[in-house]
Amino acid sequence: MTPAARNAVRGGLLARLESLSLLGLLLVVAGLLGWLSNRYEIEADWTAASRHTLSEASRALVETLDGPLTITAYASPNPAIRQPIEDLVGRYRRVKGDISLAFVDPDRVPSLVRDLGITFEGEMVLDFAGRTERVTRATEAEFTHALQQLARGAERFLVFVQGHGERAAHGQANHDLQTFTGQIEGRGVRVQELDINITAQVPENSSALVIAGPTVSWTPAALTAVQRWVNGGGNLLWIIDEGRLAGLEPLAERLGIRVKPGMLVDPAARLLEIKDASILPVTEYPARAVVGRFDLVTVFPTASGLEHTPLEGWAAESILRSGEQVWSETGPLDAGMVKFDEGDDLMGPFDLGLALTRPRASAPGRLAPEPGELPPPSAEQAPPPVTGEPPSAKAPAAQIDATLAADQAVDAAADTTATPDTVAADVPADADADSTANAGQQRVVVLGDGDFLSNQYLGNAGNLDLGTRLVDWLTGDEQLIEVPARLARDRQLELSDPVQATIGLLALLGIPAALLLTGFTLWWRRRARA
Template sequence: MQVTARTHLQVRLQNTIFMVLLVVAIGLIAWLSTRYEIKADWTVNNRHTLSQASIKLLAELTGPVTITAYARKDNSLRTPIQDLVERYQRHKSDLNLHFVDPFTAPSLVREHGIRADGELIIDYQERTEHLRQVPPSEQELTSALQKLARPSQRLILFLEGHGERSASHFATHDLSKWVQALKDSGLQVQPLNFGQTREIPQITAVLVIASPRKQLLPGEVAMITDYVDNGGNLLWMLDPTVPLHGLEAIAAKFGLTQQPGLIVDPTSKLFGVDNPAIVSITTTGYGRHPITSGFEQYLTLFPQASGLVTEPPAEEEWEETVLLTTHPQVWSETGETEGTIEYNEDTDISGPLDLAFALARSKPQIADEPETELEASETDMVDDSQADSAADSETGTEADTQVVDSETEADAKDDEAETDVDTGNDVEIEAEDNTVIQEQRVIIVGDGDFISNAFLQLGGNLELGMNMMNWLAEDDSFIDIPTKTAVDLSFDFSPNAAIFLGAFFLFLLPLGLISTGIYIWLRRRKA
């Protein structure tokens, strides 16, 4: 090709136009990058993407959220906090993050009780939660937000003193892991021992009876009966071959019959379970109820379960819903469960069998009772020092006593602090929660092992346990929020992928660049 002045000018003009267009394109891309953001998460379990549990929780937060991070000016400390909060800000625009250097604001540190460098204070609708884990994780931050999202404190009492599954011990059959999950979600959990309290506090949201092993006293049964009659919510877990130990009167209110024997499930082997006493519930085994909505994708396991039958008396006006039903292949074994187990038509009970029921009815109209009756019950629950003070105030005339009582009543209404209940269990309640629940709710389960420490993390057991408690506590909006928010901490490669990436960067990419350079050089030389 002959190079002339004209062709030389054309080449220079083309190069100039190309450079101008390239600079303009780069400028446009830079401008667009300041207004739009595209991020891709290539980790195995989307480690840098907010989980569905957190996203659903953010949708429940109707007002602005302010996060104040008390962290020194150190990028290694502030950057992880900012990166984590940015994931939440993508789904909630009115979530704000502010940094405060604790070394330059000691008065704020003392005022807010800051204990750690990097501590977070989360404010939402005049409620505050501290997060002291450094650096914070999504699990911890979502848990703190969930505590703030609950409109008021929900007090969950676990009956103890009769061999029940413990809410605080760590044995495999106890419930401490589930209780910790309840606390992380914002529920307040305390034990209830009738040897240390005179009654069940009226502020109780849910009473949990977890498979008592010893006989309850008539007075204890009477208190539970009064609690149910007055509209209290109840979670009752029964174990097979264990008698009711005095709770027969409670069972009669629900028309409850516990079928004899232990349920065995020969289909458990399909899921890798060698013990036939572990019952699996899948797909069609879940009833039509908010608790089990969407559970078709879950497998839940119930070790040592018994079948239940409920026929509530008409005067109790209960509406019952079957929550869990076994496969037709199972049966309730009334004989020995060791060795080879076979179905006996004469003695065993064939499936399908019902494992759990949810009952609901309109709450008894006790909220319209005279106010003095409620005040009298509250007076019985105050501590001894308050009782002594009240006794001293009665030394005057009857008119003076009425004035003192009215002033004390007004002070009690204005007091927003938590009051200790004289139960010996350090039960705490909030004076501000005066909401009258219009529906009484009860769940009865023929197994207590499914949320025990040994089986809680299997299948969908944790989700089922949390959904049950959220429904009983009247926090229906939390039922659809998944419980697991933990993500992976590493970028995993398969052996083949690691070999391919190593060969690509060590051999293929360098050879490709060298070959491209030689090809371009040869073309230019021939031209």
């Protein structure tokens, strides 16, 4: 083959290769264009407090909801109103995909809005498992609070006994519990106070009774009321402060509880920079069924050790346990003077908290007084059931079309909506399976210190989280135990008076002075050059 023919063949091959390459390139470009026609979103929250991302507590709560959540927002077609709602719900949708949102224009259905009692622009009605809650502001805190109410399934009432110098549930003093009960209420539990000296009986619909560190001796009638509550299978949180039983020795004997003498002291507390010998750090929580996967440090001032004597029908488990280096100091807790005295003090480890359980079927009955007890009060003397706000009216979210194509269809849906004004005591026992989540088991928690829940110490380490976990277990809401207590980090910037004054002076005098100095410097340089 001549060189000319060889070149012609080579040129033909190269032309074909170029054509094939061009065809392949066109196919690749077409494929890329098809891929790019789909929408792919990538979002990142770079704010310091992650204000555009759900908090850990909200995510954990949403993951406990088993079933679809329907949201009906009553908002006019104004982007300034609807967009914040869509953004908020979108955060929850990223965690739970089966959340549906429908908007209803209140001006289109005034009769429905009136019947449901919708009073706020942008008010949302959440429907989950046949239960409803309302949200009036598009904030994570309020939305998550409503989800907590729905997750519990029924009203929970935590009743605090008063009348014997107990810590006040809504008191603002350092030793009171207002901060703790506020957090509990934020998690969907109603908190009530009860002067048992007046009622001499515990309301039947109470989820748990709380005896928070009485300081004076109980009256026989009050003691009988609590014994009857425990006999009948009622749940109890008993906080013993500084080893004082305050006349509740018969209750302690009935539960098999004995308080060890002295206050617990941990010489290793200095490693945590705790200088007060009366403050005990705890890191061991044996009862995982009660506190879940809890591994935070908690601190207990003036704590006492507890001991349980096995009783027929009752099972006991340690909730809080000290280290082996801890001892029970029977002498005065003077700073710098605390030391272990052989023969007088007791060496650890100690149990600071105990969880007692028994089948409710073995409870003798709330209305069966034992020998030596006072007779139960008559029906006229019995206290009324504890109550909260009436449940929200159930919105027909699943029956309303978001576009509201036919007002007649919406009105028909509204006619099927029930708006009962009931309280917790009026709900039948079989109305909701969740309302009797721990119906087969009686639960009692006894703690050797109550300061860790007080306004003064609640913010230390994991005290708040431990307290909320104990309440969730007592009320039978184990699915919420792993939900952290705090929704998010504090986003409020607090400045002291000196700092505020400094910033004000800088803005008023510093910045103008800097501008004048800069202008003078430029003028001087130009003058020097001239």
